[in-house]
Amino acid sequence: xxxxxxxxxxxxxxxxxxxxxxxxxxxxxxxxxxxxxxxxxxxxxxxxxxxxxxxxxxxxxxxxxxxxxxxxxxxxxxxxxxxxxxxxxxxxxxxxxxxxxxxxxxxxxxxxxxxxxxxxxxxxxxxxxxxxxxxxxxxxxxxxxxxxxxxxxxxxxxxxxxxxxxxxxxxxxxxxxxxxxxxxxxxxxxxxxxxxxxxxxxxxxxxxx
Numbered sequence: 001x002x003x004x005x006x007x008x009x010x011x012x013x014x015x016x017x018x019x020x021x022x023x024x025x026x027x028x029x030x031x032x033x034x035x036x037x038x039x040x041x042x043x044x045x046x047x048x049x050x051x052x053x054x055x056x057x058x059x060x061x062x063x064x065x066x067x068x069x070x071x072x073x074x075x076x077x078x079x080x081x082x083x084x085x086x087x088x089x090x091x092x093x094x095x096x097x098x099x100x101x102x103x104x105x106x107x108x109x110x111x112x113x114x115x116x117x118x119x120x121x122x123x124x125x126x127x128x129x130x131x132x133x134x135x136x137x138x139x140x141x142x143x144x145x146x147x148x149x150x151x152x153x154x155x156x157x158x159x160x161x162x163x164x165x166x167x168x169x170x171x172x173x174x175x176x177x178x179x180x181x182x183x184x185x186x187x188x189x190x191x192x193x194x195x196x197x198x199x200x201x202x203x204x205x206x207x208x209x
Contacts, residue, residue, distance in 0.1 A: 006153065007160050007163065008155075009186050009189075011030045011036070011186055015028040018101065022098065024098055029063065029067070034068070045152070055150050059154045068154050069083055088136040090155075091157070093127050095126030117183075121175075129176070137159070157183065161182070161184075162179070165180045
């Protein structure tokens with residue numbers, strides 16, 4: 001892997017606040033907490049970089065990721081109009097569960113996520129598997145990350161866990177056959193370079209779902 005990859009998990013949304021599954025829902029706006037988290041990540045990145053540096057800007061097409069990117073880019077002197085929107089960075093598709101409350105689904109079918117790892121143990125009708133998410137992210141890595149540039153990527157909870165797992169060359173989770181990194185709260189920012197991960201900002205208030 002060449003260069004450095006900064007990976008930000010978008011800020012809290014109205015769906016997160018209501019404990020609803022987002023998945024492929026195209027736009028769930030940030031809450032005030034979400035805007036504050038994006039602002040804090042941008043400030044932390046600017047402080048960590050020390051001086052203004054040129055970063056390639058990549059974002060999931062989802063509105064919540066773009067909102068987060070717009071705020072972060074402003075802190076580092078980046079131009080939002082230069083952001084590359086890439087569908088390969090989208091969140092795991094949750095099919096027929098998208099938009100529903102976690103509690104309602106669990107009441108209907110029982111536990112569907114591992115309490116220790118917070119990974120989904122069932123695939124909803126029309127949803128994606130972790131292997132399918134990994135396949136599109138490997139394609140993005142092969143195209144982008146081997147170029148010796150630094151980049152900022154704003155994406156989602158589950159998708160970023162798979163991307164981090166791939167970039168860190170973690171062992172594959174035996175249940176899913178792909179590497180999946182531990183969860184980080186919303187509003188958290190990491191840097192991956194030379195096969196190592198450094199936490200730039202860990203939000204203590206963000207949700208982990």
